Amino acid sequence: MEIKDSVHDHIEVRGVARDLLDTPPVQRLRHVRQLGTVTLVYPSANHTRFEHSLGVYHLADEALAHLNVEGQQAERVRAAALLHDVGHAPFSHNVESVVHRHTGKWHDDVHELLDSGAVAQVLADHGLNPDAVADLVAGDGKLGQLVSGELDVDRMDYLVRDAHHTGVPYGTIDHERLVRELAFVDGELVLAAGNVQTAESLLVARALMTPTVYGHHTARISKSMLRRGAERLLEATDTTAETMRRMDDHDLLVGLRQCEATAETARRLTERDLLKRAVWAEMGDVPEELLDRDHAGMVEAEREIAADAEVDPADVILDVPGRPEIKESTSRVMVNGEVRPLGDQSTLVGALRAVQRDQWRLGVYAPEDVTQRVGHAASRVLGLDIDGSLVSDARPGVHTTLDDFQEGRE
DSSP, X not given: OEEEETTTEEEEOOHHHHXXXXXXXXXXXXXXBTTGGGGGTSTTOOOBHHHHHHHHHHXXXXXXXXXXXXXXXXXXXXXXXXXXXXXOOTTGGGGHHHHHHHHSOOTTOOHHHHSXXXXXXXXXXXXXOHHHHHHHHTTXXXXXXXXXXXXXXXXXXXXXXXXXXXXXXXXXOOHHHHHHTEEEETTEEEEOTTOHHHHHHHHHHHHHHIIIIITOXXXXXXXXXXXXXXXXXXXXXXXXXXXXXXXOHHHHHHHHHHSTTTHHHHHHHHHTOOOEEEEEEEGGGSOHHHHTOOHHHHHHHHHHHHHHHTSXXXXXXXXXXXXXXXXXXXXXXXXXXXXEEHHHHOHHHHHHHHHHHHHOEEEEEEOGGGHHHHHHHHHHHHXXXXXXXXXXXXXXXXOSOHHHHHHHHO
């Protein structure tokens, strides 16, 4: 089968992937948006996990040909590439943390999803072990690095695809070169010599796409509202986290609309009547201990803020991102005949770490008419060191040069 794709032009789907394509778990991905609520910021960002899965399959197929991997080994990887997102909950990563708290499973924990039903039958028909395919989805083993790792084809597809569909040019990378330059050295997936800049392109793309697309304040607000609604739906109805995990975007929205406790959240998301920023604080203004609080601690802080502001607890959402990290900095590249982590070779890594810290923001969200009250209450309750505006959009910038980072490494 040949499929016309908006990013890779024509994708030839064959073998086990062709037979997996029409199984219900893969077709469900047609109804799960790749970027979740980001479409409320970029209206054209309506691409799905189904499209992305096809793209990952295509790049995996090209990488396998380049690496001379054939036979059943290659078919396992092709199957894993197409199936790598079947474990996603509705709205992709937006409610994944909610599901994980109740099930202990992330989206790449797919063993039980592959060992029965239509997918298991197709894999069996092609002589493939479902557990072996699920292990590859989780990034296990030598070939699992192609599907889930620092240099995986998943990352190569979503950066280009997300940039294409949002209209934001920052995610543009030379994915064709990245695939061509992959090599295995002592079982480790690396980029061949002369590709430090190629690896750096992944870092730069992620660094630019994060604040512009993935971490845009409107996307973060809507994502937080959706998570809050999903939690309440689990508390107020007989819907289980396992059931929610298998929903698509439409299923979840209908569930939220039909539940009295979550109907207002559904209305706000549907009509784009979102909460507003009461606080948007830089990392330096936030107490260190707050970054390490668990979910229960965050919920308790929300209640304290609501009590201090004298508003309904349902009107306050605290959004504390994880500590900044650059996963791609551990990518391996060949330099002067030896394999080196990109972080040890690239001056850009240190600079981008500082940029990430500058871009980090703690958010407190509330209805527009009480944002000032909630913002001041949050500042008191959380012990924020805010001098001036509660909502800081300005970035202090990186007050150094790349030469300084280079000297620090030497």
